[in-house]
Amino acid sequence: MKKHAAIIGSGVSGIACSIWLAKMGYEVDVYDKNEHPGGKLSEWRMGGYRFDMGPSLFTLPDMIGNLFDLCEVPSEEYFTSKQLDIVCRYFYADGTLINAFRDPDRFAQEVESKTGEPAEHVRRFLRHSRDLYNITNKVFIFSAFHQIKNILTRDAFLALFSAWKLEPFTTMHRSNSRRFNDQRIIQLFDRYATYNGSNPYVAPATLNVIAHLEHNLGAFFPEKGMYQIIESLVSLSDKMGVRFFMNSPVTSVVLNGKKVTGLVSNGIEKAYDIIISGIDIYTLYRQLLPEKLAPRRLWKTERSSSALIFYWGINKAFPEMDLHNILFSENYRDEFDHIYKKKIIYSDPTVYIFISSKVVKEDAPAGGENWFVMINTPVNHGQDWDGLIRSARQDIIRKINRMLGTDIEKFIEHEHVLDPVAIERNTGSAHGAIYGTSSNSPFAAFLRHPNRRKRIRGLYFTGGSVHPGGGIPLCLASAAIVAETIMNDEK
Ligand SMILES: Cc1cc2nc3c(=O)[nH]c(=O)nc-3n(C[C@H](O)[C@H](O)[C@H](O)COP(=O)(O)OP(=O)(O)OC[C@H]3O[C@@H](n4cnc5c(N)ncnc54)[C@H](O)[C@@H]3O)c2cc1C
Structure with missing residues (x-):
């Protein structure tokens, strides 16, 4: 008999999880309090104009394509994106205008011609950013590094031996001030701290990894706008037999001792074998679970x-x-x-x-x-x-x-x-934080809530407020981590 899974929240991570679980053979129900799916990734229409309401910067489009590949459905029919020639246009108060071209050499030349900052400094920074990604991605982004077996891997040891390169105890701003002479270029690269809602004057220089995504791997944009991400993933979920219950707030997660047995929505209790929370982790513990179950450190972590x-x-x-x-x-x-x-x-x-x-x-x-x-x-x-x-x-x-x-x-x-x-x-994002918790500490990655806790069996956590963090690529990564964790738990 098929196992039943419920997902709370139809944000990008909740929908991605629904696809993974349907593929794994679960009967999947997704609950959302809103009328439309997408959560922060939503759209607004007025007077002939359409707006993507939340995310607008889009990298790693293959992570969407991979979900279609997983289900053996051709992605091109549902989702296409194109790489941008200009990643961003920067305007400064002194009248300087810098085009961040997709080609790293052209961008470096643009920086040199507009500010006098040697192009080689930009190239060196982007090589460093690539190194950071290569050292960190397998350990800190694409795996459940709270689980011991993932810490005892070759990649984790390599990351440990290269820890000095990560500059965890130097702030982004300090590191960038050493790498560049021109204040405008320091500011340009400091801005990447805001990509996960952090402060470059406090956040560790490890976050210089973020620039790699846009400048080395490329910035993209969906052909029909950002909401196409949600529309295409919902179509894929539908195809996989996932059921969506909109206008259906979940008011509690039902526990029997330490085991999850179901949830309550619109006053009705329904039984499930497993539940995945795709909502803000603060809100989950405050409103849907007994608050005492929350790890105490959760309340101390700073919001983004x-x-x-x-x-x-x-x-x-x-x-x-x-x-x-x-x-x-x-x-x-x-x-x-x-x-x-x-x-x-x-x-x-x-x-x-x-x-x-x-x-x-x-x-x-x-x-x-x-x-x-x-x-x-x-x-x-x-x-x-x-x-x-x-x-x-x-x-x-x-x-x-x-x-x-x-x-x-x-x-x-x-x-x-x-x-x-x-x-x-x-x-439902507590205090209106847009990326869950901030990364304003060298320990932020370690303190972020994991994707599973042993003391609540059958409950898993995905989305921007848990490991590995906020932003579309990380939310998709968290869905994949949850799927892998469930597969391992089933063994
Ligand atoms: C203004 C803004 C700009 C952003 N810019 C970018 C960007 O440029 N690039 C980028 O990658 N990321 C960006 N982000 C971050 C990105 O949008 C989020 O990290 C991501 O969309 C979060 O997805 P999620 O899966 O965590 O769920 P969320 O989007 O947080 O959705 C949670 C869902 O759960 C539902 N829910 C909550 N409580 C309940 C309940 N009790 N019962 C049922 N349903 C419930 C909500 O209705 C919601 O639909 C931005 C966010 C915002 C707001």
Whole structure:
């Protein structure tokens, strides 16, 4: 008889898990409190504009393709992406504009010609970033390294012997300041700390590994926008017989002693052999399980940053903008102090503008563009968000006008806003953190919640708030780790 598995949450990791488990022969039910699947990876439509609401930076597209290969379904019918020629366009307050070209040599030349920073420094940094990836990926990203057997491997020993290269006790900023002379280039590479919601002035220089994904392996974009990731994976799950229960919040996980036996949703208890939680780990222990079961260190781990996003339907085209654009702040350290120490929004924030209609023409009416305008913010601790958002909007508009020489407000014909409170409400992510826990400590990877705990049998954990961390590739990696762990537990 088939075993029954339930997955709580239809975020990217929950859906990926459903595919793995269906392939392993389970009957799989996915529960989500929302009307639509995707969690943080969702979309918003208004007045003829379409917006990807959450993730926009996309690397390692083969991880999507691998799920289709697993099920022997041709991925091209469901999901295609293309590599970007320009990874990101960087604008600085002094007027400098740097195109981060996909070709590392061309990018290095661009840096040298625009700032005087020797191209060889960039090339050397990118080689270092590749080394970091080669040392760390098998141990820290693609395996359940909380399990003893995975620590006693050749790769783990190699990582240990190369530990000095990882610079775990040097901050990213300090390491980058040694590698580059020009403040603009230090800032450019420091920014990669924000890819998992961390602070480059505190986070270990090991995070310089992140740049490898975009600059050496490539930045990609789905042909129909980011939400195509969810649509294609849901189609694959459907094909594999997975059942989705939307508008179905799970209110508790049922235990018999130390063993999971089922869950309760919409007031009805259903029995399952195993349950995979794809929701925020804080929320799981606070709301669905007896809180005392949580590892005590969980409450001490720092949450990642959150975000404030304005989705603007703009009735004008801006040829000077690309798909991904960064308008840097003048004092990066001060900006991060505001996010992590003062826990308020900085008056001169780094503004990220993502315009999917540059690639997906149907995302905006002819002659217009869909602007996703985001700044990093502290997580929600009950700040006066209405006041903060009001002044942030003015600061952002002033900054865009100053740096792009325009009057942007008169071109905004539609607006929608997402703040940390709404992120928490929409996705169940405690305090509105967008990447689970921060990596602002050399020990963050070790302290992150594992994908399974022996003291709760039959319960597994996936998604951005558990090992290996937040972001689409890591969420997909966590789903694969959970599948492998379940296979091993079945033996
Ligand atoms: C603004 C923003 C920008 C981002 N940018 C990027 C980026 O550029 N690149 C990148 O790779 N990543 C980015 N991320 C991070 C990325 O989106 C996440 O790491 C990833 O999508 C998280 O997926 P997940 O599987 O953990 O589930 P989530 O997306 O967190 O979804 C959890 C799901 O669980 C459901 N749920 C919660 N509680 C319950 C319950 N009790 N019962 C039933 N269902 C429940 C929620 O409704 C939700 O659908 C960004 C995130 C945000 C918010």
